[in-house]
Amino acid sequence: MPSADHSVFIGTANHGYGQQAQEEIRRLFGSETKFSFMVPTEIFMFSVPVSRAEAVASLLEREPMFLRHMQPVDVELEWNGSIDTLQDAILAGFRLAAGTKLAVQVRKTEQVQSGLSAGVCKQAIDSVLTEACHIAPVVKDAELILSVFLTPQTAYAGLSRPEDNLSDWPGGAIRFRREEGQVSRAKFKLLEAEQAFGLDFTQYRSAVDIGAAPGGWTSLLLERGVKVTAIDPAKLDAGLLKHPKLTYYPKNAGDVRLQPDAFDLLVCDMSWNPRQMAKLVKGLLHALQQGGTAIVTVKLMHKKPFQTVRELLEDLAPALTLQKAKQLFHNRDELTLFLIKA
Known part of the structure; x- marks a missing residue:
């Protein structure tokens, strides 16, 4: 369990990239960091040899590319699937002030009994917090998040600020509603990038989409x-072709002047070899203003993500400097990069 010089978290990565997330955490905290998978290649517990405050500060300052979400483990409970036991553990483990703007997030492994859904457990926790603590859990704009992760034998719970979890969505699984007439699901990637990188696309004047x-x-x-x-x-x-703010060139990008x-904005989401994509983007950077933003996705074709990103940034230097790289929930075998033109 956590202590003044030791802290425990549950980390979540995109399926297949848990080991990469673990490697980034290990680089931050050293060889004493311990890991154990809870869901193969995706969700894992990790303990680091520093206090929780120090761990969170380090992970926020040097946010890993592949760690999509983390929750602290403050309470660890032997659990047999009893709702009453879970409610009692929450009341005993946390002291919450009445009126706190609290969000409750519950996740579970597939091995937890099928009749006991995450939604049922969340409703039970919401109910006991309302009755015993005079707290009406909220869905958004929470001050604190109570995260609960359930396995067949153990319940893990932690209380944290939304920003300390890397994402205020359960497990970092951000959901957007599909709209009628939506062109493609790729739109969700750019929507998520806007949030993850703290951007506001309404502030841009003119963009090129490669x-x-x-x-x-x-x-x-x-x-x-x-x-x-x-x-x-x-x-x-x-449906886009008649839009008054659209100019469309049905050509290869290298053939357009x-x-x-x-x-002031360049975006590129292409299923190309990363170094070929970098060469293409670099050839068009004269059209991006100094200080302009570039958002590009990098396909991780050969499962060598750290090498791939390093080579790509070398190819784009010194014209573009990396602000943040992240494997978003809506990414598959790729990363999304936010860069600025020097």
Whole structure:
């Protein structure tokens, strides 16, 4: 259990990338860091040889690319699936002031009895907090998050600020509602990037979307009021073509002549070899203003993510400098990078 010089967390990565998340944590805290998988390749417990405050500060300052979400473990309870036992443990383990804006998040492994859903457990915890602590749990704008993770034998719970969890969504699994007429699910990646990188696309004037088809990213930027130049030899969604703020070049990006300093935003979401993509992007950077933003996805084709990112940044240097790299919930075998033109 946690102590003044030892802290325990549950970490979540995209499926298949738990080992990469663990390697980043190990690099931060050294060889004394301990790991154990709770869901293979995805969810794991980790203990680090520093206090919780120190651990959180280090992880926020040098946020790992592959650690999507973390929750502290303050209470560890032997558990047989009893709702009453879970409620009692929450009341005994945490002292909460009446009126606290608290969100309760419950997750469980598949091995937990099928009739006991995360939703049922959350309702039970919400109920006991309302009755015993005079707290009405909230869905958003919480001051604190009570995270509960259930396995068949053990319940793990922790209390933390939303920002200390890396994401205020359970497990970092951010959900967007699919809209009628939505061009593609790729739109969700850019929506999530906007949140993860603290951006506001309404503040940009003009963007170039490289490899735009069928137009998921273009559609979001147009919705934000940005003028978009979309480039792709493949067809753009017909519903976008008459938009007054769209310019569309049905060509390879290398064959399009763009004016210098024409854009303050460049985006690229292409299923290309990363180094080929970097070469293409670098050839178009004259069109991005100094201080302009670039959002690009990097395909992790050979499962060598650290080497892939290092080589890509070397290829893009010194023109682009990395602000943050993250494997988002809506990424698959890829990373999303936020860069600024020097």
